[in-house]
Amino acid sequence: DAGVTQSPTHLIKTRGQQVTLRCSPKSGHDTVSWYQQALGQGPQFIFQYYEEEERQRGNFPDRFSGHQFPNYSSELNVNALLLGDSALYLCASSWGWDEQYFGPGTRLTVT
Amino acid sequence: GENVEQHPSTLSVQEGDSAVIKCTYSDSASNYFPWYKQELGKRPQLIIDIRSNVGEKKDQRIAVTLNKTAKHFSLHITETQPEDSAVYFCAAIGSGGADGLTFGKGTHLIIQP
Numbered sequence: 001d002a003g004v005t006q007s008p009t010h011l012i013k014t015r016g017q018q019v020t021l022r023c024s025p026k027s028g029h030d031t032v033s034w035y036q037q038a039l040g041q042g043p044q045f046i047f048q049y050y051e052e053e054e055r056q057r058g059n060f061p062d063r064f065s066g067h068q069f070p071n072y073s074s075e076l077n078v079n080a081l082l083l084g085d086s087a088l089y090l091c092a093s094s095w096g097w098d099e100q101y102f103g104p105g106t107r108l109t110v111t
Numbered sequence: 112g113e114n115v116e117q118h119p120s121t122l123s124v125q126e127g128d129s130a131v132i133k134c135t136y137s138d139s140a141s142n143y144f145p146w147y148k149q150e151l152g153k154r155p156q157l158i159i160d161i162r163s164n165v166g167e168k169k170d171q172r173i174a175v176t177l178n179k180t181a182k183h184f185s186l187h188i189t190e191t192q193p194e195d196s197a198v199y200f201c202a203a204i205g206s207g208g209a210d211g212l213t214f215g216k217g218t219h220l221i222i223q224p
Contacts, residue, residue: 035211043214047211058210097204102154103154104154
């Protein structure tokens with residue numbers, strides 16, 4: 001049984017560029033949540049997808065957008081990258097909203 | 112929204128001793144409280160969780176207690192081992208369940224041999 005997977009592992013982008021991160025949930029899970037983890041901090045909630053719709057959003061600007069596909073996988077898109085967007089991006093999958101299991105993350109560096 | 116405070120930020124204990132990490136939350140409607148362990152460069156790993164209809168939950172050397180009146184919950188690790196060294200995060204989900212997890216700032220647990 002595959003756990004939560006994310007791609008790519010690492011990514012380096014330039015300010016102003018756009019990036020797409022991908023997440024495949026654990027088998028049997030229907031909900032995907034995205035988090036941003038800055039160095040030395042706890043993860044911060046970006047948004048959550050359920051039934052292909054954004055169900056709730058944290059305190060992140062519209063530059064952050066996402067999508068969920070019929071197979072429950074999800075993408076996180078970030079436009080107009082800023083230096084401050086450099087972080088570890090984690091997705092978590094769950095059946096319902098609790099018991100969230102995290103993927104290994106994508107380390108994004110913006111230069 | 113929900114706010115979670117976690118203490119201490121660093122905790123050093125002798126191998127074999129117990130460790131306790133405490134968290135408080137602000138939203139009285141929160142009803143799910145997980146704990147995650149994150150080793151350096153790894154994903155956060157769910158180690159135990161508790162729901163608001165339960166006061167205590169135990170899994171081998173790990174236990175979590177919840178005091179809804181005081182709005183605080185704690186992680187207890189007994190007979191600590193070197194592999195327990197990691198950063199531990201508490202979290203809570205606010206009312207409605209779809210707000211996402213709100214995390215504390217983490218506790219760096221160091222097990223001294």
